[in-house]
Amino acid sequence: MSKRFNLRAHATRILTSVVKNQQSLASLLPYQPEILSSQDQALLQELCFGVCRWYQRLNAQIDMLLDKPLKAKDTDVKVLLLLGLYQLEFTRIPAHAAISETVQACKQLKKASASGLINAILRRSQREKEAMLDSLNKKTDYLYSHPYWLIKRLKQAWPEHWQQICAANNERAPMSLRVNALRNNRADYLEKLNNANIEAQASPFSQHGINLEKPTSVETLPGFTDGQCSVQDEAAQLAATLLQLEPNQRVLDACAAPGGKTCHLLELQPQLASVTALELDADRAQRIHQNLERLQLSATVVKGDASQPNEWWDQQPYDRILLDAPCSATGVIRRHPDIKLLRRDDDITELAKLQLQILQALWPLLKPHGILLYATCSVLPEENEQVISTFLKQQCQAKILPFEADWGTPGAVGRQLFPQPQGHDGFYYARIQKQP
Amino acid sequence: MALLPILEFPDPRLRNKALPINDVDDSIRKLADDMLETMYDAPGIGLAATQVNVQKRIVVIDISEDKNQPLVFINPEVEVIGDGFEEMDEGCLSVPGFYETVQRPDHIKVRAQDRNGETFEIEDDGMLAVCIQHEIDHLDGKLFVDYLSPLKRQRIRKKLEKIHRQRA
Numbered sequence: 001m002s003k004r005f006n007l008r009a010h011a012t013r014i015l016t017s018v019v020k021n022q023q024s025l026a027s028l029l030p031y032q033p034e035i036l037s038s039q040d041q042a043l044l045q046e047l048c049f050g051v052c053r054w055y056q057r058l059n060a061q062i063d064m065l066l067d068k069p070l071k072a073k074d075t076d077v078k079v080l081l082l083l084g085l086y087q088l089e090f091t092r093i094p095a096h097a098a099i100s101e102t103v104q105a106c107k108q109l110k111k112a113s114a115s116g117l118i119n120a121i122l123r124r125s126q127r128e129k130e131a132m133l134d135s136l137n138k139k140t141d142y143l144y145s146h147p148y149w150l151i152k153r154l155k156q157a158w159p160e161h162w163q164q165i166c167a168a169n170n171e172r173a174p175m176s177l178r179v180n181a182l183r184n185n186r187a188d189y190l191e192k193l194n195n196a197n198i199e200a201q202a203s204p205f206s207q208h209g210i211n212l213e214k215p216t217s218v219e220t221l222p223g224f225t226d227g228q229c230s231v232q233d234e235a236a237q238l239a240a241t242l243l244q245l246e247p248n249q250r251v252l253d254a255c256a257a258p259g260g261k262t263c264h265l266l267e268l269q270p271q272l273a274s275v276t277a278l279e280l281d282a283d284r285a286q287r288i289h290q291n292l293e294r295l296q297l298s299a300t301v302v303k304g305d306a307s308q309p310n311e312w313w314d315q316q317p318y319d320r321i322l323l324d325a326p327c328s329a330t331g332v333i334r335r336h337p338d339i340k341l342l343r344r345d346d347d348i349t350e351l352a353k354l355q356l357q358i359l360q361a362l363w364p365l366l367k368p369h370g371i372l373l374y375a376t377c378s379v380l381p382e383e384n385e386q387v388i389s390t391f392l393k394q395q396c397q398a399k400i401l402p403f404e405a406d407w408g409t410p411g412a413v414g415r416q417l418f419p420q421p422q423g424h425d426g427f428y429y430a431r432i433q434k435q436p
Numbered sequence: 437m438a439l440l441p442i443l444e445f446p447d448p449r450l451r452n453k454a455l456p457i458n459d460v461d462d463s464i465r466k467l468a469d470d471m472l473e474t475m476y477d478a479p480g481i482g483l484a485a486t487q488v489n490v491q492k493r494i495v496v497i498d499i500s501e502d503k504n505q506p507l508v509f510i511n512p513e514v515e516v517i518g519d520g521f522e523e524m525d526e527g528c529l530s531v532p533g534f535y536e537t538v539q540r541p542d543h544i545k546v547r548a549q550d551r552n553g554e555t556f557e558i559e560d561d562g563m564l565a566v567c568i569q570h571e572i573d574h575l576d577g578k579l580f581v582d583y584l585s586p587l588k589r590q591r592i593r594k595k596l597e598k599i600h601r602q603r604a
Contacts, residue, residue, distance in 0.1 A: 001480060001481050001482040001483075001497075001526060001527065001528055001529070001566075001567050001570045001571065001580075002478065002479070002480040002481065002527040002528060002529050002532070003480075003481055003527060004525060004527055004535040013501065031501075031502070104525070107523060107524050107525040107537060108524070108525055110522060110524050110562055110563050110566060112522055112523035112524060112537070113522060113523075
């Protein structure tokens with residue numbers, strides 16, 4: 001027996017694993033058993049990302065359209081409905097093609113009995129769209145397409161900004177570059193991009209940053225393979241400058257993978273005594289090696305747990321520590337829209353505990369007068385300001401080291417960046433100095 | 437291991453009826469390995485011995501996405517459970533390029549011997565159920581196109597005959 005490859009059926013299998021088994025798109029999308037054309041690959045990614053991005057919005061519509069809820073074993077049928085509605089609302093795929101392909105996918109998934117239901121619901125959504133809008137527009141999940149717990153937290157933390165944060169999270173992520181300062185300056189590289197017909201402009205806040213008009217594959221970037229530039233969000237590029245690096249310093253980059261910031265440190269200050277890039281996950285540590293190699297830089301990559309320094313530390317204190325702590329990633333939802341399905345309310349408290357624990361564990365490794373830069377890609381104060389405030393109260397030697405900046409929003413401690421449409425990701429930075 | 441040539445509809449040898457296997461010996465295990473290799477290469481999710489012109493009751497199947505769960509069924513027998521039916525678009529390595537909706541019993545139990553001659557049973561109401569029924573049909577000289585209207589079957593036959601003429 002042979003199977004016809006149906007892209008919607010395949011997308012449904014992937015998305016069902018996300019919804020049902022809590023697997024991430026990043027772990028599922030790279031494994032394509034079938035040989036896909038690059039066009040099909042792009043459409044598959046578009047459908048999977050899109051459904052996650054608009055999951056709550058599409059779900060609100062399904063709730064209105066279905067007379068009775070679907071059974072738990074019919075998660076794939078529900079995903080097919082989400083997929084159908086997504087194509088109708090957000091893609092240029094003609095409605096008749098979107099509906100017939102999605103119905104066809106039912107048979108591939110051996111859910112032919114649901115094909116009538118899917119056909120009927122998708123057509124009804126077309127017919128009754130206007131009529132449904134009135135009541136849909138009153139629903140927060142429809143309007144903002146975020147899980148309820150997250151909207152609640154955002155509203156509470158940022159009463160004036162939460163709607164903008166949600167809107168930016170629902171955008172497609174822009175692509176930014178970091179020019180390798182050892183190889184060329186930003187103006188020259190912009191010229192190279194211009195010659196390659198890639199529209200781009202200098203980033204407003206990072207001195208090495210370039211924002212691309214449209215995302216492109218890295219192979220098209222001039223000199224990418226021999227290390228002239230890297231792909232990195234602008235907010236992440238602010239870390240290296242904030243560290244105030246000087247020659248002969250020993251630097252620790254904790255939770256370093258994929259090594260973007262590690263490499264930036266070395267590009268910015270090539271005369272550092274040493275850079276240790278620490279990473280818990282062996283596969284991800286491999287990516288640090290790849291990036292170092294491509295950029296022809298060298299650092300010591302250590303596999304280890306940042307909260308257990310006695311397992312890997314060589315007992316030599318550091319002048320600088322960059323702690324890009326594990327976090328909820330609520331500032332980069334537009335890059336990983338499956339966060340909306342995978343993250344849970346309880347995770348936040350757990351993450352905040354872990355963040356404080358790592359801070360406490362790394363603190364003794366810092367020299368007197370040394371600087372620790374705490375960073376997350378979260379927009380939740382519980383993981384940012386509150387962690388730092390608690391830490392400052394516990395450690396009398398720890399003093400906040402303020403900094404001037406033309407980006408982000410200052411808080412009681414540190415600075416919060418919100419994700420910007422066509423601009424930087426959501427991020428948080430706080431700088432702590434050790435008093436002698 | 438070796439790749440075996442797959443017979444294509446309307447080859448009359450696809451109508452042969454396969455004979456039960458009395459001894460599950462090394463030659464049968466070699467046949468199973470060759471059939472699996474042939475199926476993965478095609479690529480397909482199931483293959484019956486009849487399709488590679490061997491008249492023995494043996495079927496290989498792998499419906500996993502990662503192609504890492506090969507199943508071998510020797511002397512398989514199907515028992516239908518309940519009275520539910522389900523439709524699915526089926527295709528066949530012996531009818532390449534055509535996919536048509538076929539209705540089959542939804543829920544089945546299959547009893548067979550594995551590559552060591554041990555008897556086992558599997559119950560399924562998903563893709564495996566469809567695939568097993570499709571393959572056992574082959575052992576009985578039956579193809580999925582037999583479930584279609586004579587007009588559709590005729591059209592598929594004409595198109596494949598044309599392709600075979602061009603290839604010759």
